[in-house]
Amino acid sequence: xxxxxxxxxxxxxxxxxxxxxxxxxxxxxxxxxxxxxxxxxxxxxxxxxxxxxxxxxxxxxxxxxxxxxxxxxxxxxxxxxxxxxxxxxxxxxxxxxxxxxxxxxxxxxxxxxxxxxxxxxxxxxxxxxxxxxxxxxxxxxxxxxxxxxxxxxxxxxxxx
Numbered sequence: 001x002x003x004x005x006x007x008x009x010x011x012x013x014x015x016x017x018x019x020x021x022x023x024x025x026x027x028x029x030x031x032x033x034x035x036x037x038x039x040x041x042x043x044x045x046x047x048x049x050x051x052x053x054x055x056x057x058x059x060x061x062x063x064x065x066x067x068x069x070x071x072x073x074x075x076x077x078x079x080x081x082x083x084x085x086x087x088x089x090x091x092x093x094x095x096x097x098x099x100x101x102x103x104x105x106x107x108x109x110x111x112x113x114x115x116x117x118x119x120x121x122x123x124x125x126x127x128x129x130x131x132x133x134x135x136x137x138x139x140x141x142x143x144x145x146x147x148x149x150x151x152x153x154x155x156x157x158x159x160x
Contacts, residue, residue, distance in 0.1 A: 027118035030096040035126025037089045042134035048082040049141035
């Protein structure tokens with residue numbers, strides 16, 4: 001009985017995964033889905049750069065070592081977790097862009113190019129319409145982190 005439940009549960013889980021992955025054959029629809037992933041990515045990037053900047057607070061410039069290893073490690077785990085989420089989003093975007101090969105699209109090179117142009121346009125339009133501010137904020141967070149690294153001489157040499 002237990003084995004049957006495990007098999008049934010595994011089958012259900014696999015069905016759920018397969019049905020939620022991928023997109024349609026429509027380039028615009030897939031481009032918009034990829035754009036949503038981009039927006040989520042920008043939010044995660046903002047959070048990641050903020051945590052990395054916070055991590056610098058535990059860097060002793062004078063002694064060139066970490067002051068609070070416990071807090072540093074906790075932040076590092078959070079940073080890694082965000083990196084995994086970003087990687088998952090990248091894979092999701094790749095799944096959407098690979099839908100160009102679904103159905104009849106891939107048989108003609110001109111159709112593939114047209115599909116990819118439509119996909120890229122829809123993706124870019126979605127980002128421009130929905131998360132341009134997050135994109136700018138992510139860039140600002142990165143620049144803030146870089147400035148803090150320079151200020152704190154984090155990498156251990158002058159002129160960074």
